Amino acid sequence: MTAIRLAVVVASVRPERVGEAVARWFCAQVGEGFDIDVVDLATLVLPDALDGGGDTDVLAKRIDVADAIVLVTPEYNRGYPGVLKTAIDSLTTPWHAKPVGFVAYGGVSGGLRAVEQLRPVLAELHAVTLQATVSLPYAWDLPVVDGAVVPTRGAAAVRELARQLTWWGSVLRDARPYDP
Numbered sequence: 001m002t003a004i005r006l007a008v009v010v011a012s013v014r015p016e017r018v019g020e021a022v023a024r025w026f027c028a029q030v031g032e033g034f035d036i037d038v039v040d041l042a043t044l045v046l047p048d049a050l051d052g053g054g055d056t057d058v059l060a061k062r063i064d065v066a067d068a069i070v071l072v073t074p075e076y077n078r079g080y081p082g083v084l085k086t087a088i089d090s091l092t093t094p095w096h097a098k099p100v101g102f103v104a105y106g107g108v109s110g111g112l113r114a115v116e117q118l119r120p121v122l123a124e125l126h127a128v129t130l131q132a133t134v135s136l137p138y139a140w141d142l143p144v145v146d147g148a149v150v151p152t153r154g155a156a157a158v159r160e161l162a163r164q165l166t167w168w169g170s171v172l173r174d175a176r177p178y179d180p
């Protein structure tokens with residue numbers, strides 16, 4: 001099977017963020033069968049005006065070519081980062097009929113409250129959010145080796161997410177041309 005083109009969106013942009021190390025861990029764990037593009041929102045300029053300026057076209061192209069998307073998101077005040085909402089709202093059709101998985105992290109909830117807020121947002125964009133979710137509680141306490149966090153748990157959740165990304169990614173890739 002052709003590799004699933006997977007966009008891994010890093011949704012925190014703070015200078016001291018853990019998000020980059022979480023994304024690096026996920027990319028190392030997810031295994032073969034994926035052609036990964038790490039879409040780091042810290043490297044893109046996305047206008048709050050949603051006027052298509054800045055790097056909106058760059059983001060649109062990278063999400064458009066993806067067969068599947070993983071949002072690596074922290075929890076901020078029981079929600080998800082504002083920059084992620086701007087990224088989501090900046091595009092329309094590139095999200096359509098795309099499977100979206102979550103690698104969430106945060107404090108006690110492991111980012112799951114952010115994920116639950118993202119599901120209805122993505123449903124509005126005709127994306128399919130995946131049941132499998134990777135969740136890392138107390139992410140700031142995790143050791144970091146070679147730029148990647150080293151959690152004691154999470155490998156099984158990544159395997160299940162990878163399985164669902166592969167199934168939905170290939171099914172929707174085949175289906176999209178029939179009703180663009």
Ligand SMILES: Cc1cc2nc3c(=O)[nH]c(=O)nc-3n(C[C@H](O)[C@H](O)[C@H](O)COP(=O)(O)O)c2cc1C
Pocket residue numbers: 012013014016017018019020074075076077078079105106107108109110111139140
């Ligand atoms: C503004 C802000 C709000 C936060 N709110 C929550 C929260 O509501 N629940 C939680 O579990 N963690 C919360 N945290 C902790 C973050 O989830 C945690 O620090 C995480 O590592 C942040 O991701 P980042 O380092 O990639 O930015 C908050 C952190 C920040 C900076």
